[in-house]
Each structure stands twice: as C-alpha cells, then as structure tokens.
Amino acid sequence: MGREYFTLDLPFVPGAGVAGLVRAVGPGVDAGLVGRRVIAATGGVGTYRGGGYAEQAVAPVDEVFPVPDDLELTAALAALHDGATALAQLERAKAAPGDRALVTAAAGSLGSWLIPLLAATGVEVVAAARGERKLRYAEQLGAHRVIDYSQPGWADQVGRPDVVFDGTGGAIGRAAYAITAPGGRFLGYGATSGGFTVPADERADVTRVGIFQPDPAEWRELTRRALDELAHGTVAPTIGRTFPLADAAAAHTAIENRRTLGKTLLLT
Known part of the structure; x- marks a missing residue:
C-alpha cells in the first residue's frame, strides 16, 4: 500500500x-x-x-x-514527518476562523498536531476516532466535539464540515467526503483502514487533495517550523x-x- x-x-x-x-x-x-x-x-x-x-x-x-x-529528543522526532505533514495539510486546507473541520483518526500522531493548531485559529474541531479512550484524548487535545466512527450513523452527527482531514481512508473516508460542505476541502492523506479514500462519486463542489510530494526545500522548512x-x-x-x-x-x-x-x- x-x-x-x-x-x-x-x-x-x-x-x-x-x-x-x-x-x-x-x-x-x-x-x-x-x-x-x-x-x-x-x-x-x-x-x-x-x-x-x-x-x-x-x-x-x-x-x-x-x-x-x-x-526532548523523543518529542522533537514528531516534527520530522508528522509535524511537517500537518503544517503542509493546514496550508492547503485554508481553514478560517468560524469554519468547521472534521479530523478522522484523531487520536493518531497527526491528530496531536492538527487538533490544537486548528483550535488555536478559531476553527471548530470535530474529532472522529474509535472508542472512549481515544475520544477523551482528542478532547484533551482541544477538540470541541468528539464522535465515535465505529458507531452506525456517525457521519450524521458531524453536520457539514468545511474541511475534512482524512487520516483513515476506506469507508470512513468515503462517508466523510460525502458530508463535506459544498465549496469545502477534503484532504486525504491516511489509510489506517487499509486503503486511501476512493469516493463512490466525485463531487464538483468539493476540492479534493490527495497525497502530494512537496518540494524538498519546502519540506525541510516545514520540518524547521514544526520544531x-x-x-x-x-x-x-x-x-x-x-x-x-x-x-x-x-x-x-x-x-x-x-x-x-x-x-x-x-x-x-
């Protein structure tokens, strides 16, 4: 994969x-x-x-x-991939104060970057993860709402997010894509479900950003910013x-x- x-x-x-x-x-x-x-x-x-x-x-x-x-070196290591990736995704998402953002796989290593950085800019953060332990962790990171996506009908509780950060892929990613607000942005970078998100139907009213390869100089600068x-x-x-x-x-x-x-x- x-x-x-x-x-x-x-x-x-x-x-x-x-x-x-x-x-x-x-x-x-x-x-x-x-x-x-x-x-x-x-x-x-x-x-x-x-x-x-x-x-x-x-x-x-x-x-x-x-x-x-x-x-600490153990904390610094988080800048190397996770921090640079999160900052790159945030730049491409263009989330603004008052927007609603959905973060899937919210208890993963990228969630620990995306949730606090989004919340600090005035974005309403909806964190989706599996199980009570991970939901409580997402709340500690600063999520305004948490939703267990292992439960049926989970996507109906989200509303219409302006931007989706999809670290899960698979069926969960497809459900998140389907509820993205018209004019919204969908950033698919993860595949913890076993595969990246492949929408059942492409939407002309949603901008979808998949895996991208940044310029090496840009990537190094993102790593320094993450540090x-x-x-x-x-x-x-x-x-x-x-x-x-x-x-x-x-x-x-x-x-x-x-x-x-x-x-x-x-x-x-």
Whole structure:
C-alpha cells in the first residue's frame, strides 16, 4: 500500500527517521555537527530508503535538523514527518476562523498536531476516532466535539464540515467526503483502514487533495517550523508507547491493532 507514492527498493532496513547524537560526518560537512542533538530523515522527500531501525544510521546532511536545547529528543522526532505533514495539510486546507473541520483518526500522531493548531485559529474541531479512550484524548487535545466512527450513523452527527482531514481512508473516508460542505476541502492523506479514500462519486463542489510530494526545500522548512512549534509549546505530541528496537515487531502489532495513542517510538 502506498508504493505509488513512496518508492522502496529491496532489501532495506525499515525506518525513515531517527533522533540522537551525531557521531561522525562525511567529507565537506561541518564538523561542528559532531556531538549535536539532532533529528534526521534517512532518505529524501518522496522516497522510503529506510535505515532508521538500527543502532546507528546514516542520513543526508540536508535532512539533519539540530534540536533546540530545551526540547526532548523523543518529542522533537514528531516534527520530522508528522509535524511537517500537518503544517503542509493546514496550508492547503485554508481553514478560517468560524469554519468547521472534521479530523478522522484523531487520536493518531497527526491528530496531536492538527487538533490544537486548528483550535488555536478559531476553527471548530470535530474529532472522529474509535472508542472512549481515544475520544477523551482528542478532547484533551482541544477538540470541541468528539464522535465515535465505529458507531452506525456517525457521519450524521458531524453536520457539514468545511474541511475534512482524512487520516483513515476506506469507508470512513468515503462517508466523510460525502458530508463535506459544498465549496469545502477534503484532504486525504491516511489509510489506517487499509486503503486511501476512493469516493463512490466525485463531487464538483468539493476540492479534493490527495497525497502530494512537496518540494524538498519546502519540506525541510516545514520540518524547521514544526520544531519551532514544539519548542514554543504550541504542540505537545503524545508518545503513547515506546519499545526496544529489538521489539519492533511488537510495536507494529500494537499500531496495527489500534492499541496506541499519538506516536510510537523504538528506543536503542
């Protein structure tokens, strides 16, 4: 799933991002980076080169970002993909004060960015997730209303959102697309249901934005902005579970079985 958007060459070591101390740099790279706390992407934008599930990893210098002194590395790692993705989605959504926004998969790692940032701009946030624990978490993030999308007729409770942030896909994404207000925006970036949203009927009155590949320079700037948001306390990502690197399979099982909140990390 997703191979049409993210290239992958076998064999590979999984993991697209890491956080830690720089141990060494290559030729022509500033030696002042050695010993610095950083987060780093192990591949370029639009690729999945892997390499993160390891005690040591190699990253392109352009994908290495120093972490502010007062920010924990575990929290900083949330900027690397989730923060940059959330900020990119917010720019494309153009949500304005007074708008209603629906966030699906609201208790996931992107929800911890989208909900507080939307609420801070005066947008009414409706968070949709599965189960009481995740709904309470979405409320803590700042959601104005929460809805359990495992219940029949859940979409009827939402109203007509001006913008939808769809991190779920599948039948839930299709239901969210169907209730999007005329003139609204539907941003489909997730597929926790097993597949991205494919509407039963395309609507001319809704702007649909799917997976997009940002310019690498833009992506790096979004990552830096996300680090600033974390450093200033605007967003406080939840690290729901951590696992030793050797238990990576257990971490994937927990995510697949939807037993996690926020971000799941592997620790060495």
